[in-house]
Amino acid sequence: MALVIRTLDRKTDREAVEAIDTSFETQTVFDIVTRPRGIELVERQLDAPLVKRYEIDEVFAAWARWRVGWVADDGGVRGFATVEYQPWNARLTLWFLYIDPTWRRRGVGRALIERAEAHGREVGADHVWIETSNVNVPAVAAYERLGYALCGVDTRLYGPYMPNETAIYLAKPL
8 A cells, every 4th residue: 555644533543643653763962052143053973872762642632732633654654743833923833743763764754744834835834843852863854854944942941851952943934
């Protein structure tokens, strides 16, 4: 069966979405260098690989803000993306994007993001906004390949929950 991007159904797709392995491994992280008039991400080699797994239960939490989403499906869910449109600033926020590790680097993430961007244009968004972490170098590289650029950081967002991580924001005009 060919891979198709279809609308995510919160009820019928939940189990398959929650089964996706959200982990990633990286050999580098970004150090955040702030200057009076700018921010720079400086990639730093780690002594040992870092493996991180995101909590998938946040996707369906009562407080989750996404309103629409899509799954990459070939008879099984291989990845998914969720977004929320904010009319006041014409922003489409990509809340979640996870691809099963065996399906990464095969165009699944690109297809899901392209569908999200098309949705953004349909609803009147003028840009897509993404939050990730300074340790998720593979994601930042993937977003940059798709035309996203650094638009900010928040050194305090994760607070005591993830004290060694900094939020990185990327955006792309539509």
